[in-house]
Amino acid sequence: MLSVLRTIWMTLMHTFRKRETVLYPEEKPYLPPRYRGRIVLTRDPDGAERCVACNLCSVACPVDCISVVKAEDESGRWYPETFRINFSRCIYCGYCEEACPTYAIQLTPDFEMGEFDRQNMVYEKSDLTISGVGKRPGYNFYRVAGMAVGGKDKGEAENEAAPIDVKTLLP
Protein backbone atom coordinates (compact mmCIF):
# COMPACT_ATOMS: atom_id res chain seq x y z
CA MET A 1 0.00 0.00 0.00
CA LEU A 2 2.77 2.42 0.98
CA SER A 3 4.70 1.57 -2.13
CA VAL A 4 1.68 2.54 -4.24
CA LEU A 5 1.56 5.95 -2.55
CA ARG A 6 5.29 6.32 -3.07
CA THR A 7 4.94 5.50 -6.77
CA ILE A 8 2.19 8.07 -7.13
CA TRP A 9 4.30 10.69 -5.40
CA MET A 10 7.35 9.93 -7.51
CA THR A 11 5.32 10.12 -10.69
CA LEU A 12 3.89 13.45 -9.57
CA MET A 13 7.39 14.79 -9.02
CA HIS A 14 8.12 14.15 -12.69
CA THR A 15 6.09 17.30 -13.35
CA PHE A 16 9.23 19.29 -12.61
CA ARG A 17 11.68 17.22 -14.62
CA LYS A 18 13.21 18.31 -17.88
CA ARG A 19 11.29 17.12 -20.96
CA GLU A 20 12.97 14.41 -23.02
CA THR A 21 11.16 15.37 -26.21
CA VAL A 22 13.04 17.26 -28.91
CA LEU A 23 10.47 19.51 -30.59
CA TYR A 24 11.68 18.47 -34.00
CA PRO A 25 10.99 20.94 -36.76
CA GLU A 26 11.89 23.90 -34.55
CA GLU A 27 14.75 22.20 -32.78
CA LYS A 28 17.01 19.90 -34.79
CA PRO A 29 18.33 16.83 -33.07
CA TYR A 30 22.08 16.17 -33.12
CA LEU A 31 22.96 13.51 -35.67
CA PRO A 32 26.35 11.84 -35.28
CA PRO A 33 28.57 11.83 -38.42
CA ARG A 34 28.07 8.11 -38.88
CA TYR A 35 24.27 8.41 -38.75
CA ARG A 36 22.71 6.30 -41.48
CA GLY A 37 20.61 8.61 -43.64
CA ARG A 38 20.42 9.75 -47.27
CA ILE A 39 22.89 7.88 -49.46
CA VAL A 40 25.48 9.68 -51.58
CA LEU A 41 28.03 8.64 -54.18
CA THR A 42 31.39 10.22 -53.42
CA ARG A 43 34.35 11.10 -55.61
CA ASP A 44 38.01 10.31 -55.04
CA PRO A 45 40.47 13.09 -54.14
CA ASP A 46 41.22 13.67 -57.81
CA GLY A 47 37.58 14.44 -58.52
CA ALA A 48 36.82 11.31 -60.50
CA GLU A 49 33.87 9.20 -59.46
CA ARG A 50 34.74 6.35 -57.15
CA CYS A 51 32.12 3.82 -58.10
CA VAL A 52 33.43 1.01 -60.29
CA ALA A 53 30.02 -0.51 -61.01
CA CYS A 54 30.93 -3.77 -59.30
CA ASN A 55 27.30 -4.24 -58.16
CA LEU A 56 28.39 -5.45 -54.73
CA CYS A 57 26.17 -2.88 -53.04
CA SER A 58 23.26 -3.99 -55.13
CA VAL A 59 23.85 -7.60 -54.12
CA ALA A 60 24.27 -6.74 -50.46
CA CYS A 61 21.13 -4.67 -50.30
CA PRO A 62 18.50 -6.70 -48.41
CA VAL A 63 15.60 -4.94 -50.11
CA ASP A 64 17.08 -4.81 -53.59
CA CYS A 65 16.68 -1.11 -54.02
CA ILE A 66 19.92 -0.32 -55.83
CA SER A 67 20.13 -0.72 -59.55
CA VAL A 68 23.51 -0.31 -61.28
CA VAL A 69 24.31 -0.64 -64.97
CA LYS A 70 27.96 -1.10 -65.81
CA ALA A 71 29.82 0.70 -68.57
CA GLU A 72 33.51 0.88 -69.48
CA ASP A 73 35.46 3.92 -70.65
CA GLU A 74 38.33 3.98 -73.17
CA SER A 75 40.98 3.52 -70.45
CA GLY A 76 39.37 0.28 -69.34
CA ARG A 77 37.90 1.73 -66.20
CA TRP A 78 34.41 0.57 -65.18
CA TYR A 79 31.84 3.12 -64.19
CA PRO A 80 28.10 3.03 -63.57
CA GLU A 81 26.08 4.16 -66.54
CA THR A 82 23.03 4.38 -64.33
CA PHE A 83 22.99 4.26 -60.60
CA ARG A 84 19.55 4.35 -59.13
CA ILE A 85 18.43 4.03 -55.51
CA ASN A 86 14.79 3.71 -54.64
CA PHE A 87 14.64 5.44 -51.28
CA SER A 88 11.04 4.47 -50.75
CA ARG A 89 12.34 0.92 -50.28
CA CYS A 90 15.68 1.61 -48.66
CA ILE A 91 15.78 0.65 -45.00
CA TYR A 92 18.99 2.59 -44.30
CA CYS A 93 20.76 -0.50 -43.03
CA GLY A 94 24.13 0.59 -44.38
CA TYR A 95 25.00 -2.82 -45.86
CA CYS A 96 25.71 -1.19 -49.21
CA GLU A 97 28.31 1.03 -47.60
CA GLU A 98 29.93 -1.98 -45.93
CA ALA A 99 29.99 -3.96 -49.16
CA CYS A 100 31.49 -1.23 -51.33
CA PRO A 101 35.20 -1.90 -52.06
CA THR A 102 35.84 1.69 -53.14
CA TYR A 103 34.08 3.68 -50.40
CA ALA A 104 31.99 5.18 -53.18
CA ILE A 105 28.58 4.71 -51.60
CA GLN A 106 28.14 6.33 -48.18
CA LEU A 107 25.30 7.11 -45.84
CA THR A 108 25.01 10.65 -44.53
CA PRO A 109 23.36 12.24 -41.49
CA ASP A 110 20.32 13.58 -43.31
CA PHE A 111 16.83 12.16 -43.20
CA GLU A 112 14.73 15.10 -44.37
CA MET A 113 13.79 13.71 -47.74
CA GLY A 114 10.02 13.20 -47.45
CA GLU A 115 8.00 13.42 -50.67
CA PHE A 116 4.32 13.27 -51.54
CA ASP A 117 4.98 11.34 -54.72
CA ARG A 118 6.64 7.97 -54.39
CA GLN A 119 8.29 8.34 -57.76
CA ASN A 120 10.25 11.31 -56.44
CA MET A 121 11.94 9.01 -53.97
CA VAL A 122 13.86 7.31 -56.78
CA TYR A 123 17.23 9.04 -56.94
CA GLU A 124 19.33 8.88 -60.08
CA LYS A 125 23.09 9.00 -60.29
CA SER A 126 23.07 12.77 -60.80
CA ASP A 127 21.03 13.19 -57.58
CA LEU A 128 23.30 10.91 -55.63
CA THR A 129 26.75 12.04 -56.71
CA ILE A 130 28.42 14.68 -54.60
CA SER A 131 31.64 16.50 -55.40
CA GLY A 132 33.50 15.59 -52.19
CA VAL A 133 35.16 12.54 -50.68
CA GLY A 134 32.63 12.01 -47.90
CA LYS A 135 33.87 10.17 -44.83
CA ARG A 136 37.04 8.80 -46.50
CA PRO A 137 39.43 11.61 -47.40
CA GLY A 138 42.50 10.70 -49.45
CA TYR A 139 41.35 7.29 -50.58
CA ASN A 140 41.61 6.50 -54.27
CA PHE A 141 40.80 2.94 -55.23
CA TYR A 142 42.74 2.90 -58.47
CA ARG A 143 45.89 4.22 -56.80
CA VAL A 144 46.03 1.29 -54.38
CA ALA A 145 44.37 -1.47 -56.37
CA GLY A 146 46.51 -3.91 -58.30
CA MET A 147 44.38 -3.69 -61.37
CA ALA A 148 45.84 -2.44 -64.65
CA VAL A 149 43.86 0.53 -65.78
CA GLY A 150 44.35 3.51 -68.10
CA GLY A 151 48.08 4.44 -67.88
CA LYS A 152 48.80 2.50 -64.68
CA ASP A 153 50.10 -0.99 -65.18
CA LYS A 154 50.34 -3.90 -62.78
CA GLY A 155 52.76 -3.33 -59.91
CA GLU A 156 52.65 0.43 -60.20
CA ALA A 157 50.08 1.11 -57.52
CA GLU A 158 50.99 2.59 -54.13
CA ASN A 159 52.73 0.12 -51.78
CA GLU A 160 52.80 -2.45 -54.50
CA ALA A 161 55.83 -4.43 -55.64
CA ALA A 162 56.40 -5.28 -59.28
CA PRO A 163 54.64 -8.51 -60.24
CA ILE A 164 56.55 -11.75 -59.90
CA ASP A 165 56.99 -14.03 -62.88
CA VAL A 166 55.68 -17.27 -61.42
CA LYS A 167 57.07 -19.35 -64.27
CA THR A 168 60.74 -18.85 -63.40
CA LEU A 169 62.80 -19.83 -60.38
CA LEU A 170 65.29 -17.00 -60.72
CA PRO A 171 65.16 -14.43 -57.93
Place this chain on the structure above:
Amino acid sequence: MFGFSTDTLLDFAFTAFETIAILLAVVISAALLIWVERRLLGVWQDRYGPNRVGPFGILQVAADMIKIFFKEDWIPPFADKAVFVIAPAIIMFTTLMAFAVVPFTETIGVVDLNIGILFVLAMSSLGVYSVILAGWSSDNKYALLGGMRTAAQMISYEVFMGLSLLGVVLLAGSFDLRTIVESQAGMWNVIPQFPAFVIFFIAGIAEIHRAPFDLPEAEQELTAGYHTEYSGMKFGMFFVGEYLGIVLISCLTTVLFFGGWLGPILPGFVWFALKAGFFICFFVLLRAATVRPRYDQLMAFGWKILLPIALVNVAITGAVVVAMA
Protein backbone atom coordinates in the same frame (compact mmCIF):
# COMPACT_ATOMS: atom_id res chain seq x y z
CA MET B 1 -54.01 26.73 -23.39
CA PHE B 2 -53.43 23.31 -21.97
CA GLY B 3 -54.11 24.46 -18.48
CA PHE B 4 -50.53 25.63 -17.89
CA SER B 5 -49.94 29.03 -16.42
CA THR B 6 -47.17 31.17 -17.88
CA ASP B 7 -45.13 30.47 -14.79
CA THR B 8 -45.15 26.73 -15.31
CA LEU B 9 -44.18 27.20 -18.93
CA LEU B 10 -41.33 29.52 -17.99
CA ASP B 11 -40.24 27.07 -15.36
CA PHE B 12 -40.34 24.28 -17.84
CA ALA B 13 -38.38 26.25 -20.43
CA PHE B 14 -35.77 27.18 -17.85
CA THR B 15 -35.35 23.60 -16.67
CA ALA B 16 -35.05 22.39 -20.26
CA PHE B 17 -32.43 25.04 -20.97
CA GLU B 18 -30.52 24.17 -17.80
CA THR B 19 -30.63 20.47 -18.60
CA ILE B 20 -29.28 20.98 -22.09
CA ALA B 21 -26.59 23.36 -20.85
CA ILE B 22 -25.43 20.85 -18.22
CA LEU B 23 -25.55 18.04 -20.76
CA LEU B 24 -23.40 19.99 -23.20
CA ALA B 25 -20.98 21.14 -20.54
CA VAL B 26 -20.53 17.61 -19.24
CA VAL B 27 -20.09 16.01 -22.65
CA ILE B 28 -17.71 18.74 -23.82
CA SER B 29 -15.60 18.48 -20.70
CA ALA B 30 -15.52 14.70 -21.11
CA ALA B 31 -14.32 15.13 -24.69
CA LEU B 32 -11.75 17.68 -23.59
CA LEU B 33 -10.47 15.08 -21.15
CA ILE B 34 -9.06 13.19 -24.14
CA TRP B 35 -6.65 16.07 -24.55
CA VAL B 36 -6.18 16.74 -20.84
CA GLU B 37 -5.30 13.13 -20.18
CA ARG B 38 -2.79 12.93 -23.01
CA ARG B 39 -1.12 16.18 -21.97
CA LEU B 40 -0.98 15.19 -18.30
CA LEU B 41 0.34 11.73 -19.07
CA GLY B 42 2.98 13.49 -21.13
CA VAL B 43 3.88 15.72 -18.21
CA TRP B 44 4.35 12.73 -15.93
CA GLN B 45 6.34 10.80 -18.47
CA ASP B 46 8.75 13.66 -19.19
CA ARG B 47 7.34 14.45 -22.62
CA TYR B 48 5.00 17.10 -23.98
CA GLY B 49 1.99 15.21 -25.33
CA PRO B 50 -0.07 16.57 -28.21
CA ASN B 51 0.86 20.24 -28.62
CA ARG B 52 0.55 20.94 -32.33
CA VAL B 53 -3.12 21.41 -33.18
CA GLY B 54 -4.27 24.82 -31.96
CA PRO B 55 -3.00 26.58 -28.82
CA PHE B 56 -1.34 23.99 -26.55
CA GLY B 57 -2.79 21.34 -28.82
CA ILE B 58 -6.30 21.82 -27.46
CA LEU B 59 -7.84 21.34 -30.89
CA GLN B 60 -6.49 17.79 -30.79
CA VAL B 61 -9.95 16.89 -29.51
CA ALA B 62 -11.52 18.22 -32.71
CA ALA B 63 -8.94 16.41 -34.81
CA ASP B 64 -9.56 13.15 -32.94
CA MET B 65 -13.31 13.54 -33.33
CA ILE B 66 -13.08 14.21 -37.06
CA LYS B 67 -10.82 11.21 -37.42
CA ILE B 68 -13.10 8.89 -35.49
CA PHE B 69 -16.17 10.00 -37.46
CA PHE B 70 -14.51 9.09 -40.73
CA LYS B 71 -13.34 5.69 -39.58
CA GLU B 72 -15.06 2.63 -40.88
CA ASP B 73 -17.94 1.76 -38.59
CA TRP B 74 -17.64 -2.00 -38.75
CA ILE B 75 -20.08 -4.49 -37.29
CA PRO B 76 -18.60 -7.98 -37.42
CA PRO B 77 -20.82 -10.40 -39.37
CA PHE B 78 -20.86 -12.82 -36.44
CA ALA B 79 -22.02 -10.19 -33.94
CA ASP B 80 -25.51 -9.87 -32.55
CA LYS B 81 -26.30 -6.67 -34.43
CA ALA B 82 -29.02 -5.02 -32.37
CA VAL B 83 -27.32 -5.58 -29.04
CA PHE B 84 -23.94 -4.68 -30.51
CA VAL B 85 -25.27 -1.28 -31.55
CA ILE B 86 -27.20 -0.57 -28.35
CA ALA B 87 -24.40 -1.50 -25.92
CA PRO B 88 -22.22 1.61 -26.32
CA ALA B 89 -25.27 3.86 -26.06
CA ILE B 90 -26.17 2.39 -22.67
CA ILE B 91 -22.98 3.51 -20.96
CA MET B 92 -23.38 7.07 -22.27
CA PHE B 93 -27.04 7.09 -21.27
CA THR B 94 -26.62 5.78 -17.73
CA THR B 95 -23.65 7.99 -16.95
CA LEU B 96 -25.37 11.09 -18.29
CA MET B 97 -28.53 10.20 -16.35
CA ALA B 98 -26.51 10.05 -13.15
CA PHE B 99 -25.46 13.66 -13.74
CA ALA B 100 -29.11 14.67 -13.38
CA VAL B 101 -28.96 14.58 -9.60
CA VAL B 102 -25.53 16.19 -9.19
CA PRO B 103 -25.90 19.67 -7.67
CA PHE B 104 -23.26 21.85 -9.31
CA THR B 105 -23.99 25.04 -7.35
CA GLU B 106 -26.69 26.40 -5.05
CA THR B 107 -28.93 26.94 -8.05
CA ILE B 108 -27.58 24.80 -10.88
CA GLY B 109 -28.59 21.17 -11.03
CA VAL B 110 -31.26 19.33 -12.97
CA VAL B 111 -33.34 17.77 -10.19
CA ASP B 112 -33.10 17.37 -6.43
CA LEU B 113 -34.29 13.83 -5.95
CA ASN B 114 -34.75 12.81 -2.35
CA ILE B 115 -33.20 9.48 -3.34
CA GLY B 116 -30.26 11.11 -5.13
CA ILE B 117 -27.53 8.72 -4.01
CA LEU B 118 -29.65 5.68 -4.70
CA PHE B 119 -30.35 7.01 -8.16
CA VAL B 120 -26.65 7.42 -8.88
CA LEU B 121 -25.91 3.91 -7.62
CA ALA B 122 -28.77 2.49 -9.68
CA MET B 123 -27.54 4.18 -12.82
CA SER B 124 -23.99 3.04 -12.36
CA SER B 125 -25.25 -0.51 -11.81
CA LEU B 126 -27.17 -0.30 -15.07
CA GLY B 127 -23.92 0.70 -16.72
CA VAL B 128 -22.75 -2.89 -16.22
CA TYR B 129 -25.19 -3.92 -18.91
CA SER B 130 -23.37 -1.85 -21.47
CA VAL B 131 -20.11 -3.64 -20.93
CA ILE B 132 -21.43 -7.14 -20.54
CA LEU B 133 -23.76 -6.81 -23.52
CA ALA B 134 -20.91 -5.44 -25.60
CA GLY B 135 -18.76 -8.40 -24.61
CA TRP B 136 -21.55 -10.89 -25.22
CA SER B 137 -22.77 -9.57 -28.56
CA SER B 138 -19.24 -9.34 -29.98
CA ASP B 139 -19.10 -13.14 -30.05
CA ASN B 140 -15.39 -12.98 -29.33
CA LYS B 141 -13.78 -14.79 -26.44
CA TYR B 142 -11.62 -11.88 -25.37
CA ALA B 143 -14.59 -9.56 -25.43
CA LEU B 144 -16.65 -12.01 -23.43
CA LEU B 145 -13.90 -12.51 -20.85
CA GLY B 146 -13.61 -8.75 -20.54
CA GLY B 147 -17.35 -8.41 -20.13
CA MET B 148 -17.45 -11.08 -17.44
CA ARG B 149 -14.61 -9.50 -15.54
CA THR B 150 -16.41 -6.19 -15.65
CA ALA B 151 -19.62 -7.66 -14.38
CA ALA B 152 -17.88 -9.28 -11.41
CA GLN B 153 -15.77 -6.23 -10.69
CA MET B 154 -18.55 -3.69 -10.95
CA ILE B 155 -21.08 -5.67 -8.97
CA SER B 156 -18.71 -6.29 -6.09
CA TYR B 157 -17.36 -2.77 -5.96
CA GLU B 158 -20.89 -1.43 -6.11
CA VAL B 159 -21.37 -3.01 -2.67
CA PHE B 160 -18.48 -1.15 -1.08
CA MET B 161 -19.45 2.01 -2.85
CA GLY B 162 -22.95 1.86 -1.40
CA LEU B 163 -21.70 0.95 2.07
CA SER B 164 -19.12 3.72 2.11
CA LEU B 165 -21.81 6.24 1.27
CA LEU B 166 -24.00 5.15 4.19
CA GLY B 167 -21.77 7.06 6.60
CA VAL B 168 -22.29 10.25 4.62
CA VAL B 169 -26.02 9.61 4.50
CA LEU B 170 -26.11 9.08 8.27
CA LEU B 171 -24.31 12.37 8.92
CA ALA B 172 -26.53 14.36 6.57
CA GLY B 173 -29.72 12.48 7.40
CA SER B 174 -30.72 12.50 3.74
CA PHE B 175 -30.15 10.79 0.43
CA ASP B 176 -30.52 14.11 -1.37
CA LEU B 177 -27.17 15.25 -2.71
CA ARG B 178 -28.03 18.94 -2.24
CA THR B 179 -28.86 18.39 1.41
CA ILE B 180 -25.64 16.46 1.80
CA VAL B 181 -23.62 19.38 0.44
CA GLU B 182 -25.44 21.82 2.71
CA SER B 183 -24.80 19.61 5.73
CA GLN B 184 -21.06 20.04 5.11
CA ALA B 185 -21.10 23.79 5.71
CA GLY B 186 -19.32 23.34 9.04
CA MET B 187 -16.88 20.58 8.14
CA TRP B 188 -16.29 18.68 4.93
CA ASN B 189 -17.27 15.05 5.15
CA VAL B 190 -13.78 13.98 4.24
CA ILE B 191 -12.61 14.63 7.80
CA PRO B 192 -15.09 12.53 9.80
CA GLN B 193 -15.53 10.05 6.94
CA PHE B 194 -11.97 9.65 5.72
CA PRO B 195 -12.09 5.82 5.34
CA ALA B 196 -15.38 6.16 3.50
CA PHE B 197 -13.79 8.67 1.14
CA VAL B 198 -10.90 6.33 0.36
CA ILE B 199 -13.22 3.38 -0.19
CA PHE B 200 -15.58 5.44 -2.32
CA PHE B 201 -12.76 6.68 -4.49
CA ILE B 202 -11.25 3.22 -4.98
CA ALA B 203 -14.65 1.75 -5.70
CA GLY B 204 -15.29 4.62 -8.09
CA ILE B 205 -12.15 3.77 -10.03
CA ALA B 206 -13.22 0.15 -10.20
CA GLU B 207 -16.73 1.18 -11.16
CA ILE B 208 -15.63 3.06 -14.27
CA HIS B 209 -12.82 0.54 -14.82
CA ARG B 210 -9.98 3.01 -15.11
CA ALA B 211 -6.34 2.13 -14.52
CA PRO B 212 -5.24 0.54 -12.22
CA PHE B 213 -8.54 -1.37 -12.17
CA ASP B 214 -8.90 -1.56 -15.93
CA LEU B 215 -8.91 -5.35 -15.99
CA PRO B 216 -11.93 -5.55 -18.29
CA GLU B 217 -9.89 -3.95 -21.06
CA ALA B 218 -6.43 -5.10 -20.02
CA GLU B 219 -4.77 -4.77 -23.39
CA GLN B 220 -1.89 -7.07 -22.55
CA GLU B 221 -4.09 -10.05 -21.78
CA LEU B 222 -7.44 -9.38 -23.46
CA THR B 223 -6.46 -7.29 -26.50
CA ALA B 224 -8.97 -4.56 -25.69
CA GLY B 225 -11.48 -6.52 -23.63
CA TYR B 226 -15.14 -5.86 -24.22
CA HIS B 227 -14.61 -3.28 -26.97
CA THR B 228 -12.22 -5.39 -29.05
CA GLU B 229 -14.66 -5.59 -31.95
CA TYR B 230 -15.76 -1.96 -31.82
CA SER B 231 -14.57 0.70 -34.19
CA GLY B 232 -15.49 4.17 -35.34
CA MET B 233 -17.94 6.20 -33.30
CA LYS B 234 -19.24 3.18 -31.42
CA PHE B 235 -15.78 2.78 -29.93
CA GLY B 236 -15.78 6.54 -29.45
CA MET B 237 -18.88 6.23 -27.29
CA PHE B 238 -17.19 3.75 -24.99
CA PHE B 239 -14.26 6.08 -24.89
CA VAL B 240 -16.28 9.19 -24.06
CA GLY B 241 -18.38 7.07 -21.71
CA GLU B 242 -15.24 6.25 -19.74
CA TYR B 243 -14.33 9.94 -19.54
CA LEU B 244 -17.89 10.79 -18.53
CA GLY B 245 -17.43 8.24 -15.77
CA ILE B 246 -14.30 10.03 -14.59
CA VAL B 247 -16.13 13.34 -14.53
CA LEU B 248 -19.04 11.74 -12.69
CA ILE B 249 -16.95 10.12 -9.99
CA SER B 250 -14.94 13.34 -9.56
CA CYS B 251 -18.14 15.36 -9.23
CA LEU B 252 -19.61 12.87 -6.78
CA THR B 253 -16.45 12.85 -4.65
CA THR B 254 -16.60 16.63 -4.58
CA VAL B 255 -20.25 16.64 -3.63
CA LEU B 256 -20.16 13.87 -1.07
CA PHE B 257 -16.87 14.48 0.70
CA PHE B 258 -15.46 17.87 -0.27
CA GLY B 259 -18.37 20.22 0.27
CA GLY B 260 -19.46 20.60 -3.35
CA TRP B 261 -19.69 24.27 -4.21
CA LEU B 262 -18.92 25.44 -0.64
CA GLY B 263 -15.83 27.58 -0.30
CA PRO B 264 -14.81 31.13 0.57
CA ILE B 265 -14.52 34.18 -1.71
CA LEU B 266 -14.76 32.49 -5.12
CA PRO B 267 -18.22 31.77 -6.58
CA GLY B 268 -19.65 28.32 -6.00
CA PHE B 269 -19.22 27.11 -9.53
CA VAL B 270 -15.51 27.90 -9.56
CA TRP B 271 -15.04 25.98 -6.33
CA PHE B 272 -16.90 23.04 -7.74
CA ALA B 273 -14.89 23.05 -10.96
CA LEU B 274 -11.62 23.36 -9.04
CA LYS B 275 -12.39 20.47 -6.73
CA ALA B 276 -13.72 18.22 -9.49
CA GLY B 277 -10.77 19.17 -11.71
CA PHE B 278 -8.38 18.14 -8.97
CA PHE B 279 -9.88 14.67 -8.80
CA ILE B 280 -9.90 14.35 -12.57
CA CYS B 281 -6.18 15.09 -12.59
CA PHE B 282 -5.74 12.56 -9.81
CA PHE B 283 -7.42 9.93 -11.97
CA VAL B 284 -4.89 10.61 -14.70
CA LEU B 285 -2.05 10.53 -12.20
CA LEU B 286 -3.22 7.12 -11.02
CA ARG B 287 -3.15 5.89 -14.57
CA ALA B 288 0.36 7.23 -15.02
CA ALA B 289 1.68 5.78 -11.78
CA THR B 290 0.04 2.51 -10.83
CA VAL B 291 0.19 -1.03 -12.12
CA ARG B 292 -2.76 -3.27 -12.71
CA PRO B 293 -3.35 -5.92 -9.99
CA ARG B 294 -4.10 -9.53 -10.78
CA TYR B 295 -7.77 -10.36 -11.04
CA ASP B 296 -7.92 -12.43 -7.85
CA GLN B 297 -6.00 -9.69 -6.02
CA LEU B 298 -8.61 -7.20 -7.12
CA MET B 299 -11.43 -9.35 -5.81
CA ALA B 300 -9.63 -10.24 -2.59
CA PHE B 301 -8.78 -6.59 -1.96
CA GLY B 302 -12.43 -5.68 -2.34
CA TRP B 303 -14.02 -8.38 -0.25
CA LYS B 304 -11.35 -8.87 2.40
CA ILE B 305 -10.17 -5.32 3.01
CA LEU B 306 -12.64 -2.77 1.71
CA LEU B 307 -15.80 -4.53 2.85
CA PRO B 308 -14.79 -4.89 6.54
CA ILE B 309 -13.52 -1.30 6.67
CA ALA B 310 -16.73 -0.05 5.13
CA LEU B 311 -18.85 -2.04 7.60
CA VAL B 312 -16.85 -0.85 10.61
CA ASN B 313 -17.11 2.70 9.33
CA VAL B 314 -20.88 2.45 9.06
CA ALA B 315 -21.15 0.94 12.53
CA ILE B 316 -18.98 3.59 14.17
CA THR B 317 -20.68 6.45 12.35
CA GLY B 318 -24.05 5.06 13.34
CA ALA B 319 -23.01 4.77 16.98
CA VAL B 320 -21.65 8.31 17.03
CA VAL B 321 -24.76 9.73 15.38
CA VAL B 322 -27.00 7.93 17.87
CA ALA B 323 -24.87 9.06 20.82
CA MET B 324 -24.91 12.68 19.67
CA ALA B 325 -28.66 12.73 19.09
